[in-house]
Amino acid sequence: MLLLGGSGYIGTHLSRKLKSNGFSKVFVGSRNSSGTGGVGLDITDVSSVRQIKAGNFDFIVNLTGQISRPIDACLNQNTLGIQNLIAACGEHSTLVHLSSVGVYGSGESVDESSPCNPETPYSALKLAAENLLVNGLDQHQRLIVRLSNIYGSSQPKGVFAYLKKSALSDAFLEFNNDGTLVRSFLHVEDLVSGLLALLEKNEEIQSPIVNIVGKDRYTVTQLIELFEGKFHVSYRKQFDPIKPYDNMLSISDRIFRQMTDFKEQYSLDTYIDELVDHAN
Template identity: 30%
Template structure:
């Protein structure tokens, strides 16, 4: 089997490429990534010289390039993860979110249709459903009510992918998963940002009252869910993937400080994210019943392992947090 993974140098993509190399050693993985600020080829340094992993720097919106790769490598399936992924950035500058997530995805779908790709896995998000009240959980038939430019762009790409199934009979499967955490996450997202700031004894910026809830999923569990959906999912279906680990942001921040033996006085409440979704929770009953998938990691064990990894891999995040990231971070702070 030859698989095109898009965004394979990002957080989930790099974990997925490594996971596939371990779990499906005979597969060839072609990794198409533009290497934006979020893409880091160094993360895949241990795959250097691996003939089953081919890295190509390029844009999913470059149809000619994509079609060339699909033919050159006789690609059977596409796992589409490349995206602009950060909600705060989409508030500062929505345009690239539409360009990459909406237009880029459509070009990728069109190229895949033209070249007869047998299965297209669209990696979407639970943010398509918008925000929940204090109870209940998103199912695959919950209304789509995205709030941010990021989630609206992901909803668009998710629906375009489904439209390619309905209209052109393309074999498309969509997964919508909750907040991932784990190794190699760019330190702009809640967990790695808080770990890195705490290690520098810098303030930990908690938005609003810190009581927003996310449903955390270990990235390895997500990768397993993606593989199961790719291999066994039914064409035209949507599968929610969730960790069953709802936590308030402030609990997580305090947990990280506890693991690092740092004082809670580092916590700084800051202005809320505009349009901040209050709560996400996933009902994963469908993927469990149909495909037999279930999250294996507990949040406490996974968080401890992740924090330990950041402590032990300072060189990775120190390189990542230079340059463009720092510039972005300064802008973020000036606008709050």
């Protein structure tokens, strides 16, 4: 198995999970990978990606393309990089591609059969990558996994790191929406458990696209109030008076949960308690 972008946040957690569950041949592919179990490659470099076909991997898990800035890097990863991956996939390889529920855009509720209407450059590029895979690989060779927001220990950036830092420094909070942005949150350890379950059920999967969505769902305003209560602070904050983008209120992942019997082991409430404990 090859984890592309496996030295990143999700990749390091997934690699540990796989190895602890009996996957002995797990290789990490990234620009800086080297040594035993490391494959130095850049998916935007066609000559570099040729190593993938030579490796004859059963599973290729694509964790790259999870960046929104700079946008040209996001563009290259999700277009040129995907085209190179398609060309490099062997006949007996299955490409598991991590995408985003942001591709659905805004609305009341969706599932995997719903049309996509992305509203941000990042989500549009994630959908572009999906479309390339759908048109470039047979269904038995690919699985697209759309994720909600991921959080967990050691996460260096994101909304939780921002709120924690601001709680400890009395910084001024600024948001580029009116506070009604809704996000569902899934702990990284729950995510990698879910991905492991999907890999083990691969031959039984009937849907070419699977949502994995955390049950902890908050608006930005609710999330701020939760942190204020946990840290015993009152943030100074400013919201822009505009409606948020990619704001889907309810996203079903029933297919994934029924197929794997998945249940979360972590909760956002407990995680924030841990942040408070570490801060004291």
